[in-house]
Every structure is written in structure tokens, then in C-alpha cells.
Amino acid sequence: MSNPSDNPYQAPSSEGVDLADQLLLNQNLLGTAVGTVSGLVPGLIVAALLAQYPFVAFLIPGIAAGLLARFCGRGIEFKHALLCALLTFFVSAAFQYYLFQDLSSILVLIPSAIVAAYLSKRRLKRDESDAIYRRLTLKKSE
Secondary structure (H helix, E strand, O other): OOOHHOOOOOOOOOOOOOHHHHHHHHHOHHHHHHHHHHHHHHHHHHHHHOOOOHHHHHHHHHHHHHHHHHHHOOOOOOOHHHHHHHHHHHHHHHHHHHHHHHOOOHHHHHHHHHHHHHOOOOOOOOHHHHHHHHHHHHHHHO
């Protein structure tokens, strides 16, 4: 393997690719969904164990889902946050119904979904956010 092009594990070269293009291409909607669900599983288990502290217990799945969705999906657009929030809300509601046979406290799940949506979006550095802003303003002016 003396030739670097023979290495199947080497990442493709990003020379000549604009930073905004690179950031937008790194997003993965399926990764956001997988990260959300894989964060919800341990989050809901911990929430069930801490059911005696209801508000804290209902926020834990949202925190876990949002952080794993950020890691797996690398999303910077609104659709990633929306997908994470909807999955968090509906999976948590199904878990609550399965566990307690009751959906009377479904409004408590809304803050958890909001926290998951907030945490699922990737935080950009200054140059990255400037590149995305320039890309969006150029797209609007055309």
C-alpha cells in the first residue's frame, strides 16, 4: 500500500471544495434519526428509573437524543432539529403509553422535544457560520 490512492479507508480529498459545501454535504438525515433513537433508548430507561422526579426524568431523553443526533447527523439545518424533536416526542409518548397506559401528561414531553431539537443542531465556528451565511445570501440573490 505504498500508493495513497490504494487505501480504501482514506477520506476523499477536500481540496478545492468550499467550506459551506463541505458542511452541507457532511449532514446526514438518516444519521440524525439513528442518533435520536439510539439516544432515546438509554434516556428513556433512565427516565423510567427516575420517575419519582418527573420534570428531570422527562428532560433526560431529550438531552440524550439531542446530543447523539448532533454527533451522528452533523446537522446544521432546521430539518434535522425538526426530525429530532418529532422523533423524541412520538417515541417518548409511545414509551409513556406502553409503560403507564396513560397519555394524560403528554404535555410534559414538549420541553423534552424542544431540548432535543436545540441540542441536535451542530454548533458552528465563526468561519463556518460566515461561509453558510454567504452561501444562503448568494442563493437568495440569484
